[in-house]
Amino acid sequence: MQAKGMPLDIMYAMDLDQAKQEQGRLSRGRSWIETFRDNVNARALEFVSNVRKLGRDDPRRVFHSLKVGLALTMVSLLYFCQPLYNSFGVSAMWAVITVVFVFEFSVGATLGKGVMRGLATLLAAALAVGAHHLANVSGRIGEPILLGIFVFLQGKIDYLSIPSLIKQKPKSLLAIAAVVFTFARFYATIKARYEYGLVVFILTFSLISVSGYRDDEILKLAYHRLSTILIGGSACIIISILVFPVWAGEELHNLIASNMDKLASFLQGFGHVYFGMTEDGVSKQDKSFLQGYTTVLNSKNNEDNLANFARWEPGHGRFQFRHPWKQYLKIGARTRRCAYLIESLNGHLNPQAKPEIPGKIRETCTEMSLECGRALKELAFAIKTMVKPFAAHVHIENSKSAAKNFNSLLQSSGLWGDNMDLLQLVPMATVVSLLIDVINCTEEIAESVHELASMVNFEAVESTVPPEKPETGQSKPVKSSDDVQTVIPVVLSL
Amino acid sequence: MQAKGMPLDIMYAMDLDQAKQEQGRLSRGRSWIETFRDNVNARALEFVSNVRKLGRDDPRRVFHSLKVGLALTMVSLLYFCQPLYNSFGVSAMWAVITVVFVFEFSVGATLGKGVMRGLATLLAAALAVGAHHLANVSGRIGEPILLGIFVFLQGKIDYLSIPSLIKQKPKSLLAIAAVVFTFARFYATIKARYEYGLVVFILTFSLISVSGYRDDEILKLAYHRLSTILIGGSACIIISILVFPVWAGEELHNLIASNMDKLASFLQGFGHVYFGMTEDGVSKQDKSFLQGYTTVLNSKNNEDNLANFARWEPGHGRFQFRHPWKQYLKIGARTRRCAYLIESLNGHLNPQAKPEIPGKIRETCTEMSLECGRALKELAFAIKTMVKPFAAHVHIENSKSAAKNFNSLLQSSGLWGDNMDLLQLVPMATVVSLLIDVINCTEEIAESVHELASMVNFEAVESTVPPEKPETGQSKPVKSSDDVQTVIPVVLSL
Numbered sequence: 003m004q005a006k007g008m009p010l011d012i013m014y015a016m017d018l019d020q021a022k023q024e025q026g027r028l029s030r031g032r033s034w035i036e037t038f039r040d041n042v043n044a045r046a047l048e049f050v051s052n053v054r055k056l057g058r059d060d061p062r063r064v065f066h067s068l069k070v071g072l073a074l075t076m077v078s079l080l081y082f083c084q085p086l087y088n089s090f091g092v093s094a095m096w097a098v099i100t101v102v103f104v105f106e107f108s109v110g111a112t113l114g115k116g117v118m119r120g121l122a123t124l125l126a127a128a129l130a131v132g133a134h135h136l137a138n139v140s141g142r143i144g145e146p147i148l149l150g151i152f153v154f155l156q157g158k159i160d161y162l163s164i165p166s167l168i169k170q171k172p173k174s175l176l177a178i179a180a181v182v183f184t185f186a187r188f189y190a191t192i193k194a195r196y197e198y199g200l201v202v203f204i205l206t207f208s209l210i211s212v213s214g215y216r217d218d219e220i221l222k223l224a225y226h227r228l229s230t231i232l233i234g235g236s237a238c239i240i241i242s243i244l245v246f247p248v249w250a251g252e253e254l255h256n257l258i259a260s261n262m263d264k265l266a267s268f269l270q271g272f273g274h275v276y277f278g279m280t281e282d283g284v285s286k287q288d289k290s291f292l293q294g295y296t297t298v299l300n301s302k303n304n305e306d307n308l309a310n311f312a313r314w315e316p317g318h319g320r321f322q323f324r325h326p327w328k329q330y331l332k333i334g335a336r337t338r339r340c341a342y343l344i345e346s347l348n349g350h351l352n353p354q355a356k357p358e359i360p361g362k363i364r365e366t367c368t369e370m371s372l373e374c375g376r377a378l379k380e381l382a383f384a385i386k387t388m389v390k391p392f393a394a395h396v397h398i399e400n401s402k403s404a405a406k407n408f409n410s411l412l413q414s415s416g417l418w419g420d421n422m423d424l425l426q427l428v429p430m431a432t433v434v435s436l437l438i439d440v441i442n443c444t445e446e447i448a449e450s451v452h453e454l455a456s457m458v459n460f461e462a463v464e465s466t467v468p469p470e471k472p473e474t475g476q477s478k479p480v481k482s483s484d485d486v487q488t489v490i491p492v493v494l495s496l
Numbered sequence: 497m498q499a500k501g502m503p504l505d506i507m508y509a510m511d512l513d514q515a516k517q518e519q520g521r522l523s524r525g526r527s528w529i530e531t532f533r534d535n536v537n538a539r540a541l542e543f544v545s546n547v548r549k550l551g552r553d554d555p556r557r558v559f560h561s562l563k564v565g566l567a568l569t570m571v572s573l574l575y576f577c578q579p580l581y582n583s584f585g586v587s588a589m590w591a592v593i594t595v596v597f598v599f600e601f602s603v604g605a606t607l608g609k610g611v612m613r614g615l616a617t618l619l620a621a622a623l624a625v626g627a628h629h630l631a632n633v634s635g636r637i638g639e640p641i642l643l644g645i646f647v648f649l650q651g652k653i654d655y656l657s658i659p660s661l662i663k664q665k666p667k668s669l670l671a672i673a674a675v676v677f678t679f680a681r682f683y684a685t686i687k688a689r690y691e692y693g694l695v696v697f698i699l700t701f702s703l704i705s706v707s708g709y710r711d712d713e714i715l716k717l718a719y720h721r722l723s724t725i726l727i728g729g730s731a732c733i734i735i736s737i738l739v740f741p742v743w744a745g746e747e748l749h750n751l752i753a754s755n756m757d758k759l760a761s762f763l764q765g766f767g768h769v770y771f772g773m774t775e776d777g778v779s780k781q782d783k784s785f786l787q788g789y790t791t792v793l794n795s796k797n798n799e800d801n802l803a804n805f806a807r808w809e810p811g812h813g814r815f816q817f818r819h820p821w822k823q824y825l826k827i828g829a830r831t832r833r834c835a836y837l838i839e840s841l842n843g844h845l846n847p848q849a850k851p852e853i854p855g856k857i858r859e860t861c862t863e864m865s866l867e868c869g870r871a872l873k874e875l876a877f878a879i880k881t882m883v884k885p886f887a888a889h890v891h892i893e894n895s896k897s898a899a900k901n902f903n904s905l906l907q908s909s910g911l912w913g914d915n916m917d918l919l920q921l922v923p924m925a926t927v928v929s930l931l932i933d934v935i936n937c938t939e940e941i942a943e944s945v946h947e948l949a950s951m952v953n954f955e956a957v958e959s960t961v962p963p964e965k966p967e968t969g970q971s972k973p974v975k976s977s978d979d980v981q982t983v984i985p986v987v988l989s990l
Contacts (some may be wrong), residue, residue: 205592
């Protein structure tokens with residue numbers, strides 16, 4: 003339609019303008035859509051590559067996910083098969099819930115959670131059903147029995163209040179039980195290992211004593227809940243043990259060894275980096291091995307968890323059922339103390355004016371840290387392969403004699419000349435003193451590794467020196483087997 | 497009855513013997529029962545005293561247990577009130593389950609779990625119901641819509657396979673979803689904060705898509721589960737906020753301050769203990785303050801958890817909703833690094849032959865650690881009371897000048913005499929060098945505390961020196977307010 007009193011060319015121009023604006027809007031719209039799509043695509047690609055990396059870093063994660071899928075599929079048969087559904091009904095979902103909550107990454111964690119869930123459910127169900135039953139019959143035969151029990155145990159409890167409490171106040175019973183067991187979760191020793199069991203206990207007890215209010219449901223609920231949880235729990239446990247099992251014990255074993263290995267790498271490299279003497283193979287830039295130890299500093303939590311899980315695991319591979327996992331924690335604690343010292347040492351690696359240090363002292367210091375690193379590497383290798391660490395003792399002795407050597411060098415005035423600056427000596431003395439602390443700590447680690455070795459009968463293999471690339475000139479060759487033979491009695495007497 | 501051919505007196509003797517044995521057995525039995533009862537009583541008493549200690553150490557634990565009981569009682573009304581029971585039926589147990597799993601010690605943890613549980617249930621229910629619905633209608637109108645969506649987003653997905661998959665293989669859908677989301681739990685950034693949400697998501701999705709197989713139940717299940725979870729979750733959240741709330745943020749705030757305080761106590765005592773100079777008030781045996789720092793070494797996990805919980809909390813007391821909790825983690829990390837150094841220092845406290853050290857050097861070293869400890873104490877006090885830490889800078893400068901003083905003392909040959917033993921100097925030099933590292937670390941901590949102070953506008957109070965018992969002779973008095981005034985611009989320019 004044409005507006006009144008408006009020249010035709012203006013109208014046309016307006017139309018053109020509008021058309022252009024329309025087009026602009028459209029193209030802006032399209033570009034906004036395109037940007038959005040590109041964004042989404044880029045994000046998706048980044049996400050996919052992240053996920054791939056996650057899977058590549060540890061393929062067991064992928065297997066774990068598949069295992070959970072398998073367990074859920076198996077358990078969902080309770081729903082999909084008509085005969086099974088007829089017998090369990092809606093309660094079949096408890097099996098699904100059990101699988102989702104119980105299936106963990108390692109066998110130990112799954113076993114622990116599964117067994118605790120089963121036992122706690124059984125116990126809570128028995129208690130709740132029993133209390134309910136007692137409340138019903140307490141007038142006739144329950145009271146004398148309760149009387150006997152309480153008189154026998156304490157002689158003091160106002161026993162009469164309990165049955166009447168159960169009978170008249172199901173809500174108070176529930177509340178009291180919840181309060182008591184919630185408080186029990188704080189109980190330190192329980193908290194670490196049995197917390198999940200307590201949660202399930204509170205849950206089942208609450209559910210069943212609440213349902214107990216409606217008589218017709220209580221036994222059915224208890225029975226269904228228990229049987230479906232057993233089905234779900236055993237599906238988890240069987241699959242986690244049979245299909246590509248991940249053993250928490252083995253994880254702990256490897257973690258302890260690799261932590262020690264990281265400290266060893268630091269120490270083996272430290273001397274060369276501190277005195278600016280790089281080996282032929284190692285460029286000055288490649289110092290990543292110096293940062294490995296930082297993960298050891300905060301490993302306590304991880305180790306504690308793994309040891310808790312490992313206690314649930316049956317014998318597997320090289321590990322018996324009652325493998326001394328506590329000893330691993332002891333070794334771990336000492337390794338961590340060594341890591342703290344290394345953290346302090348690391349602060350002295352930062353670029354600062356290095357004092358003029360005589361070549362002989364440099365060599366001695368380098369050897370101290372090198373030999374100490376070798377000892378740790380040997381100990382880590384011994385744990386990993388479960389053979390007795392003979393050569394470690396030799397390396398520790400070497401580093402100790404290097405330390406003694408340093409002391410005598412320090413006192414020989416000839417080395418320093420007359421115009422010695424004490425101020426220059428301080429950083430150097432600190433490094434050596436920390437290294438000596440590290441050596442002492444390594445000796446303690448070696449001691450606890452030997453304890454472990456005698457506890458689980460590590461194999462006695464004569465030469466356990468791990469294959470390592472030959473060091474250049476300034477390092478001392480590993481002592482011959484003659485020395486090792488003389489050391490054995492010392493080691494065995496530890 | 498009398499046995500044949502046996503004299504009567506022997507028979508009597510046998511009877512007597514038997515009677516004695518019988519009596520002995522009885523008394524053994526009674527004593528066994530008594531021992532057992534005594535054992536049980538002793539254990540019970542020990543348990544009760546342990547429990548009492550648990551409650552006395554932190555009365556909030558008792559309140560927490562009572563709060564859980566209150567929440568459970570409230571939620572159990574769904575069962576006990578007939579009209580409520582009529583509308584929810586057996587689904588009321590979801591409310592109980594929610595309370596048991598969601599109610600945590602701190603408000604932040606409860607809020608986080610509650611909100612995640614609600615959202616994850618909503619999302620999973622919507623997805624599962626949607627997928628189920630799509631599968632039913634996909635032949636008619638679903639397919640074109642899906643077509644549009646997938647072409648728009650990617651243009652590549654083989655969209656046709658999805659509806660048919662949902663339709664024909666509910667089990668595969670369930671398995672695939674479980675596998676995907678279980679794998680997602682490994683996704684590092686998700687793991688720390690949203691793991692619980694993912695578990696609930698997997699659970700709800702599995703439950704509902706399993707039930708989806710039986711048409712009549714799916715919508716009812718989704719609706720009931722969602723509404724009862726909302727009821728249970730909000731009961732938890734309301735009670736945890738209104739009744740004696742325990743704020744994770746406040747816990748973190750206090751933890752960081754108290755960790756710093758522990759390091760300060762060590763440093764303030766270190767000099768006196770190392771040089772064997774005990775203060776009047778402190779006996780040589782009372783060295784418990786020297787061990788306080790060990791808990792700081794492994795505090796990372798606790799701090800991370802508290803910061804995660806604190807992010808969920810609304811503003812409370814002195815803390816806004818978006819309080820910079822990350823800055824606390826930064827301060828915590830630096831405090832921990834300082835604790836590692838102190839662990840190395842602590843190794844030098846063990847009884848060993850102390851070198852003969854001139855009195856002046858002793859005084860300087862003692863002052864270094866004392867002033868550094870005061871700085872840390874000031875910083876801890878500033879965090880706790882949320883006022884700007886002016887005096888900390890003064891103390892740090894004092895300890896730095898003491899360090900410089902030490903250097904010049906070391907170089908003045910007059911102090912040492914001619915027959916100086918370098919070997920005696922090494923442990924001394926190590927301690928001083930570590931102390932200097934600690935001072936540097938303290939300076940970094942002070943820097944991050946100042947950052948925090950400017951982020952959340954700490955109050956500027958002129959004198960913030962905490963009340964502390966006066967030190968004896970060898971310590972320098974805290975500088976007067978004149979000095980503090982000159983320091984303020986420096987502090988503010990940080």
